[in-house]
Amino acid sequence: xxxxxxxxxxxxxxxxxxxxxxxxxxxxxxxxxxxxxxxxxxxxxxxxxxxxxxxxxxxxxxxxxxxxxxxxxxxxxxxxxxxxxxxxxxxxxxxxxxxxxxxxxxxxxxxxxxxxxxxxxxxxxxxxxxxxxxxxxxxxxxxxxxxxxxxxxxxxxxxxxxxxxxxxxxxxxxxxxxxxxxxxxxxxxxxxxxxxxxxxxxxxxxxxxxxxxxxxxxxxxxxxxxxxxxxxxxxxxxxxxxxxxxxxxxxxxxxxxxxxxxxxxxxxxxxxxxxxxxxxxxxxxxxxxxxxxxxxxxxxxxxxxxxxxxxxxxxxxxxxxxxxxxxxxxxxxxxxxxxxxxxxxxxxxxxxxxxxxxxxxxxxxxxxxxxxxxxxxxxxxxxxxxxxxxxxxxxxxxxxxxxxxxxxxxxxxxxxxxxxxxxxxxxxxxxxxxxxxxxxxxxxxxxxxxxxxxxxxxxxxxxxxxxxxxxxxxxxxxxxxxxxxxxxxxxxxxxxxxxxxxxxxxxxxxxxxxxxxxxxxxx
Amino acid sequence: xxxxxxxxxxxxxxxxxxxxxxxxxxxxxxxxxxxxxxxxxxxxxxxxxxxxxxxxxxxxxxxxxxxxxxxxxxxxxxxxxxxxxxxxxxxxxxxxxxxxxxxxxxxxxxxxxxxxxxxxxxxxxxxxxxxxxxxxxxxxxxxxxxxxxxxxxxxxxxxxxxxxxxxx
Numbered sequence: 287x288x289x290x291x292x293x294x295x296x297x298x299x300x301x302x303x304x305x306x307x308x309x310x311x312x313x314x315x316x317x318x319x320x321x322x323x324x325x326x327x328x329x330x331x332x333x334x335x336x337x338x339x340x341x342x343x344x345x346x347x348x349x350x351x352x353x354x355x356x357x358x359x360x361x362x363x364x365x366x367x368x369x370x371x372x373x374x375x376x377x378x379x380x381x382x383x384x385x386x387x388x389x390x391x392x393x394x395x396x397x398x399x400x401x402x403x404x405x406x407x408x409x410x411x412x413x414x415x416x417x418x419x420x421x422x423x424x425x426x427x428x429x430x431x432x433x434x435x436x437x438x439x440x441x442x443x444x445x446x447x448x449x450x451x452x453x454x455x456x457x458x459x460x461x462x463x464x465x466x467x468x469x470x471x472x473x474x475x476x477x478x479x480x481x482x483x484x485x486x487x488x489x490x491x492x493x494x495x496x497x498x499x500x501x502x503x504x505x506x507x508x509x510x511x512x513x514x515x516x517x518x519x520x521x522x523x524x525x526x527x528x529x530x531x532x533x534x535x536x537x538x539x540x541x542x543x544x545x546x547x548x549x550x551x552x553x554x555x556x557x558x559x560x561x562x563x564x565x566x567x568x569x570x571x572x573x574x575x576x577x578x579x580x581x582x583x584x585x586x587x588x589x590x591x592x593x594x595x596x597x598x599x600x601x602x603x604x605x606x607x608x609x610x611x612x613x614x615x616x617x618x619x620x621x622x623x624x625x626x627x628x629x630x631x632x633x634x635x636x637x638x639x640x641x642x643x644x645x646x647x648x649x650x651x652x653x654x655x656x657x658x659x660x661x662x663x664x665x666x667x668x669x670x671x672x673x674x675x676x677x678x679x680x681x682x683x684x685x686x687x688x689x690x691x692x693x694x695x696x697x698x699x700x701x702x703x704x705x706x707x708x709x710x711x712x713x714x715x716x717x718x719x720x721x722x723x724x725x726x727x728x729x730x731x732x733x734x735x736x737x738x739x740x741x742x743x744x745x746x747x748x749x750x751x752x753x754x755x756x757x758x759x760x761x762x763x764x765x766x767x768x769x770x771x772x773x774x775x776x777x778x779x780x781x782x783x784x785x786x787x788x789x790x791x792x793x794x795x796x797x798x799x800x801x802x803x804x805x806x807x808x809x
Numbered sequence: 810x811x812x813x814x815x816x817x818x819x820x821x822x823x824x825x826x827x828x829x830x831x832x833x834x835x836x837x838x839x840x841x842x843x844x845x846x847x848x849x850x851x852x853x854x855x856x857x858x859x860x861x862x863x864x865x866x867x868x869x870x871x872x873x874x875x876x877x878x879x880x881x882x883x884x885x886x887x888x889x890x891x892x893x894x895x896x897x898x899x900x901x902x903x904x905x906x907x908x909x910x911x912x913x914x915x916x917x918x919x920x921x922x923x924x925x926x927x928x929x930x931x932x933x934x935x936x937x938x939x940x941x942x943x944x945x946x947x948x949x950x951x952x953x954x955x956x957x958x959x960x961x962x963x964x965x966x967x968x969x970x971x972x973x974x975x976x977x
Contacts, residue, residue: 301961325883326906327939334946487850490931494906496946497932497939502883511882539960546957553950570849570907570929714960 301546309471309554310614311392311581312519314607317555318562318580324511326494326563328502332512337552340732341516343724344689345527346544346717347696350709352531353540358625359525360782362532363692366699369783374691375525376779379622381684382524383641384771386618387648388673390449393611394441394653398432399425399582400604401441408590408600425586434655442653443646445615450642452616453623454634463616467609474606475557477599482564482588491567495559506739513736514682520551523688526617529624541713561585581607619645631788652676675767683737684771690733697726842868842923844912852933853905859889859898861912863923867896871923872913875900879909879927902930 321329355362360375367374399407407428432438452463482488502508517523527547531540562580565588589599619641626637652673696702702722710716847858861871871892878884892898902908908930911922 301958322878323881323883325878325881327942328883330946331942334942334949338949487929487931490905490929492943493932493936493939495939496943497905497936498942505883507882542957542960545953546961549950549953549957553954556946556950566907567929570927 301543301550309468309551309610311389311396311607311611312515312614313551313555314558314562314585314610315392315581316518317515317558318566318584320511320515321495321559321563322566322580324508325499325502327497328499328508329512330496330559331498332503332509333515336509336512336516337548339724340513340689340729341520341522341552342544342548343721343729344517344522344693345520345548346541346709347702347705347725348522348527348692349531349540349544349547350705351696351700352528353534353536353538354705354708356532356536357528358532358628359528359621360625361628361787362528363695367695368699371695371699373779373783374688374695376625376782377775378523378688378692379525379625380775380778381680381688381771382526382618383622383645384648384676384680384684384775385524386615387645388652388676389611389618390445390615390645390649391442391652391673393608393615394438394445394649395429395433395582396604396607396611397441397445398438399429399586400601400608402428402432403597403600403604407586408596425590426583429582433653436655438653438655439650442649445612446642446646446649448612449615449619449645450638452612453619453638463613467606467613471606471610472554472557474602475554475561478561478585478588478603479557479564481592482561482568485564485568485588485591488564488568491563491565492560494567495563506736507743510682510686510736510740513733514686517685517689518681519555520548521614521617523685523692524618525621525625529621530617532624537712539713539715541709541715541717545715561588564588629782629787630785672767675764676771679768679771682740686733686737690730690737693725693730693733697722697730702726842871842912842914844873844910844924844926846910846926846928850929850931851900851902852931853902854933856899856901859892859900859910861892861896861898863914867894868892868914869894869896870914871896871898873898873900874911874913874922875902876909876911877904878906905930905932 321333323329351362351366352359355365358375359378360372363375364372407425482491521527531538531543534540534543562584566580566584569584569587569591585603586600589603590596592599619638622641623634623637626632626641627634696705702725703719706717706719706721842861842863845860845862847860851857859873861868861873863871869892873889873892875887875889876884877887887903889898889900900910906929907927909925909927911925913920914923
């Protein structure tokens with residue numbers, strides 16, 4: 287008999303898949319961007335605090351939930367919160383789907399840079415510090431030109447095809463892929479560190495990243511950025527970790543799995559930070575395009591300054607970035623697929639086709655040159671209005687709302703003490719009773735504080751994001767984005783929740799009590 | 810048998826796509842106003858001489874503004890005194906990191922800058938707090954990952970429980 291859901295064949299395979307899910311564009315693109323945006327060293331200390339206070343406990347809880355229920359995120363949360371729990375789980379996955387759509391678009395742009403590496407991207411004048419956006423021989427000019435080209439829509443389709451092909455066979459395909467991707471990414475990033483640190487001024491960038499600025503740290507926005515980064519980076523609130531853990535035997539050591547995954551992921555960010563900031567300082571580059579400029583402008587500038595084999599390094603870098611992005615995007619897609627298969631008993635092929643087609647349409651919408659601010663080449667800033675709007679709600683708010691709700695449900699509904707006992711039974715590490723209060727009270731209070739202060743700051747700034755009248759694409763688009771994100775995802779989540787579940791091994795497992803189920807001998 | 814040909818065609822199409830976005834873009838017009846910096850990598854807390862010229866001649870009265878951490882949510886601006894008769898301004902950087910220097914010839918700061926330069930301001934020495942956090946983070950993160958891996962590899966093998974089907 288074979289398991290229709292599949293299982294990891296090794297613990298290493300699972301850990302690499304989980305860290306592959308966590309290690310992606312977020313580690314290079316968003317970490318560098320957030321660290322710059324929130325004051326370098328002023329960001330890093332709150333980031334470390336957020337990792338150990340929020341990130342690892344929530345990650346262990348999500349893994350524990352998946353391992354114990356052997357189910358996807360919505361039915362797992364249903365065990366804690368009933369129908370409302372299931373609906374929260376579906377909403378989390380749908381919120382993650384919005385992020386997946388533009389994540390794939392960004393990945394398609396990475397593919398474009400990869401292809402451009404064969405052509406003019408690494409021209410001789412690329413390494414000139416302080417270059418202008420209009421010059422084609424540098425990454426900034428190349429990038430702006432690429433995203434306004436219709437070809438990028440084809441690249442989006444290509445990335446979705448790659449995702450579907452990898453996800454098609456589930457864990458049996460994902461596991462060997464990440465076993466190659468993840469170690470390669472590490473090796474390349476270490477090469478980049480050596481390059482960055484050997485440049486004049488490179489080590490100063492490292493000082494910049496780690497030297498704290500306590501005055502800036504007093505700003506709540508810095509803490510919001512740090513917590514959001516941890517959530518996004520560890521793929522928390524996406525339902526992915528629960529889905530991945532559901533493919534492991536129930537008696538797996540989820541505490542250790544969580545620790546390894548979190549530490550591997552944040553170690554990679556540590557390494558990427560060393561590389562990026564040494565290059566940023568060495569070339570005195572201002573990330574004028576916010577989130578994306580680190581990866582599309584700063585690192586390519588460093589590669590162009592290599593003493594030899596510039597094109598080869600450029601190709602390799604963007605190839606590995608594509609791999610990192612793919613290992614994350616497949617996990618994002620798998621989170622939703624796993625839930626649909628569990629709930630409705632659909633075949634994997636049917637599920638992937640449906641999610642793939644809907645995702646493709648969404649990603650194309652983010653990639654269409656028409657929705658990209660036509661003034662971006664003149665101003666040097668990325669006016670990705672649609673991405674910015676959706677990112678603002680789905681990333682900055684959606685993930686934290688999911689984190690808050692899941693902590694409350696797991697903490698009070700499951701309850702957490704039972705989950706902790708189960709986790710401790712199978713682990714050589716022991717979670718102390720204080721862990722219960724962390725999940726029940728401390729983390730929800732912190733997340734609620736971050737969310738409330740964020741809304742307050744937006745109101746105090748004059749307008750809730752997206753309603754500012756100076757937006758060039760009209761006033762309807764921001765409102766429409768918000769409504770589609772919130773009401774659309776809530777409506778679909780409610781619909782999924784109210785649909786009857788098909789009988790399957792997974793739904794049968796859902797009926798069984800959480801604790802006291804059969805375990806593997808000698809675990 | 811058609812698969813290799815298809816792959817080659819796909820690769821060729823992708824390469825063409827990569828090349829197609831490589832068309833030339835117009836170069837920006839040369840700026841008439843120039844800002845020269847005595848030290849391209851100034852030190853925090855150490856004065857540095859800036860010289861503003863317009864059309865090759867000194868630009869007395871030019872206004873220079875230092876923008877620390879530009880394009881970030883923690884950015885702040887520091888207006889410098891007007892340039893003297895030789896177009897010279899002295900600037901003492903308050904923070905390390907990227908700083909954009911904007912130059913305006915008109916007296917009003919509302920006008921667009923005539924030119925701008927970005928410099929990376931250095932720390933005067935190795936900051937001990939930065940070293941401490943770097944070491945702490947390295948030990949915690951890399952050490953945690955290493956410890957976890959050791960536990961993972963040396964721990965008892967996780968087997969499929971009896972009520973679960975075998976792995977695929």
